[in-house]
Amino acid sequence: MDFTKIHYTGILNAMEISLEIILGFFFFILGTLIGSFLNVVILRHNTGRSINGRSRCQSCGRVLNPIDLIPIFSFLIQNGVCRVCKSKISVQYPIVEFLTGVLFLLIFFVDTSIYKAVLDIIIVSLLIVITAYDFRHGIIPNTFVYAFIGISFFTLFFNFNTLSYTNPSLLTLLAGPILALPIWFLWQVSGGKWIGLGDAKLFLGVGWFVGLFAGITVFVLSFWIGASVSLLLIFLGWLTRIKKLNLAVKNITIKDEVPFAPFIILSFFVVYFFEFNLISLIAP
Structure with a gap:
């Protein structure tokens, strides 16, 4: 037995693992930095403010220093408040930064092509912006959803x-419209009360990007998650009102609107990165 060969093989394997960890950490940090920029885009979109301007405290207007702009870390060391005026900093900042970092890490482990990784980075960035913007304003900005649709097409x-160029089948071309049509119908019938037109546009891009069968899984999963979260929020809201519990949740009732895009996008990430497929479970 050649122990020297085994020894060197072990060293090479350890070096490969170490390199993978280092690169994974780099992708996570890159994701948090991109996430920090996405926060700027989310907050300044449709406000007339350029994304090139210096970041300021939303309360006192103080120009932020580099120490205030370190993703996740700055929020933690400042206990979530401005260093000067002590006003609360939106929890959106660290959440977007952390989630973008995690998604970039998934891209590193899933993608085998640098070109595919770049594509996924763009897609993830667009969907993160759509998610956070819908949370804040209850609307999906056309600028980003149309970009997602265009890239998906x-x-x-x-x-x-x-x-290489591909020749899609008719079913592949129809995947987007097939998924978007039911949502458009619900929007049309309800006059926008049940669901938004932006959600139909989002499903158009989802269908074209992941295909019909994976898209159906996204469709079903998004309604399951959306219904579960909505019922949970209604229940917690009921506890807050009836039981007088001091819960850190908004007083949600059955009449309130809950943004649907975050559930679509969460389902998309689950299906896309983990290859989750309901159809294969039902009919293996």
């Missing part, structure tokens, strides 16, 4: 893994 004809 382009992927029908170009494979980023092999850098």
Whole structure:
């Protein structure tokens, strides 16, 4: 037995694992930095403010120093408040930064092509902005959802893994409209009370990006998650009102509107990154 060969093989394997950990950490940090920029985009979109301007405290207007802009870390060391005026900093900042970092880490482990990784970074960034913006304002901004739709449509004809053109089938081309049509119908019938037109646009992009069968899983999963979270929020709201409990949740009732895009996008990430498929479970 060649112990020298085994020894060197072990060293090489350890080096590969160490390199993977280092690169994974780099992707996570890159994700938090991109997430910090996405926060700027989310807060300044449709306000008339340029994304190039210096960041300021939302309460006192103080120009933020570099120490105030370290993703996640700055929020933690400042206990979630401005260093000068002591006003609360929105928890959106660390949440967006952390989630973007985690998603970038998933991209690192899932993607085998640098070109596919770049595509996924763009898609993740667009969907993070849509999610947070819908949470804040209850609307999906056309700028970002149309970009998502356009990129998704382009992927029908170009494979980023092999850098080659493809010839999509009719079913593949119809995947987006098939998923979007039921949502559009609900929007049309309810006059926008049940669901938004932006959700139909989002499903159009989802169908084209992941295909019909994976898209159906996203469709079903988003309604399951949305219904479960909504019922939980209604229950917690009831406890807050009836039992006088001091819960850190908004007083949600059955009449309140809950943004649906975050559930669509969460389901999309689960299906896309973990290859979760309801159809294969039902009919293996």
